[in-house]
Amino acid sequence: MTKNAKQTSARIAKLAAETLQDSKASQVAKSLAASALSQRSGRKQTGAEMEDVAARVLANDRSAEATKELAASVLAQANKQR
Numbered sequence: 001m002t003k004n005a006k007q008t009s010a011r012i013a014k015l016a017a018e019t020l021q022d023s024k025a026s027q028v029a030k031s032l033a034a035s036a037l038s039q040r041s042g043r044k045q046t047g048a049e050m051e052d053v054a055a056r057v058l059a060n061d062r063s064a065e066a067t068k069e070l071a072a073s074v075l076a077q078a079n080k081q082r
Contacts, residue, residue, distance in 0.1 A: 008040045012073045015066060028057060032070035039077050046078040054078075 008016070016033035019025045025033075035050045046054070054071035057063045063071070
């Protein structure tokens with residue numbers, strides 16, 4: 001299995017940190033934020049379960065823009081062969 005070497009950008013990392021500290025953020029947003037932050041170094045990549053969560057967020061018109069940004073970042077760091 002090939003590894004995706006992409007990393008979370010500084011802007012998305014900041015958004016993720018803010019999301020984790022926001023008491024009003026949804027659990028899905030916080031999960032995506034945690035996933036994005038764990039990939040900041042580039043040594044980890046998105047797992048299949050988080051890929052599914054991120055895809056559902058992007059398909060949902062009611063998802064907040066910040067949550068969609070986190071989802072897009074998480075998906076960009078997924079294994080391309082999956």
